[in-house]
Amino acid sequence: MxxxxxxxxxxxxxxxxxxxxxxxxxxxxxxxxxxxxxxxxxxxxxxxxxxxxxxxxxxxxxxxxxxxxxxxxxxxxxxxxxxxxxxxxxxxxxxxxxxxxxxxxxxxxxxxxxxxxxxxxxxxxxxxxxxxxxxLLGRIGAPAAAADPDPASPEALAVRFPALTGREREVLGLIIQGRSNGEIADALFVGVSTVKTHINALFAKLGVRDRAQAIARGLGTGP
The missing domain is CATH 3.40.50.2300 (Response regulator)
Structure with a gap:
């Protein structure tokens, strides 16, 4: 552009x-x-x-x-x-x-x-x-009923997205929290370039094109 x-x-x-x-x-x-x-x-x-x-x-x-x-x-x-x-x-x-x-x-x-x-x-x-x-943070951080578990918890993400690696699920969880690439890198003690690699991989696996769609999928509201 x-x-x-x-x-x-x-x-x-x-x-x-x-x-x-x-x-x-x-x-x-x-x-x-x-x-x-x-x-x-x-x-x-x-x-x-x-x-x-x-x-x-x-x-x-x-x-x-x-x-x-x-x-x-x-x-x-x-x-x-x-x-x-x-x-x-x-x-x-x-x-x-x-x-x-x-x-x-x-x-x-x-x-x-x-x-x-x-x-x-x-x-x-x-x-x-x-x-x-x-x-968004309140939605993923609120206590969940047993019949309605938090869709963005690590356990739920592992069940719903088995194709993602553990690190990709961590990155997805941080994206859902609204973290920037730099903030994700700091949280995971890796470089920003590594974060971008994980993001590209999880986007491809989830069939989404951007963070907004990834958040929707992660929260269980996307297609």
Missing amino acids: SGRIRIVIADDQAIIRDGLETVLGLVPDFEVVGTAADGAEAVALIAAQHPDVALMDLRMPMLDGAAATRRVTAETPGTAVLVLTTFADDADIVAALRAGARGYLTKDAGRVELAAAIRAVAAGQSTFSEPVRDV
Whole structure:
């Protein structure tokens, strides 16, 4: 990817669309190429413009954000979807991850955080705001009932993903916790290049293309 990051904004509130367009238009390496007021309009606009990043609200008419994300992921795979919404509960996060969103921010994110997230997903990375990471960590850290064991525990990962090596399962568990490659390397006392090798291997074995999909699979919510 070179040059400006081309962005489409999808939100049913005009004041949000206009505000985001104004703020992002001030960033030298960003270019807003269109805005949409509902999910169906967003899918059509993204198919026409092929932006690098789509900022996607979840609660929209005609087609909700998760359904629109699923369409975009299937029909315009070169566009990374970054969810930007008011909501950060389990159901919304899981729906977005299952649909193929590469990042998830709440609307209280500041301009610096938003810009960094856009650049991250445009570069093929996954990113989550702190409230979303807290939900994910709470989901995997909450005490589990005997009939509903933690799907991301080492024991559960070993049963569900026997093709992964022990170290790959450790890496997957740390990815689910929202750790960066550097943080994973520090936790496992290995180099970042070694972490990248393990990540590439586990992605191939799980049939996922990025961290967001790996998290969804690890939590038992992905395909």
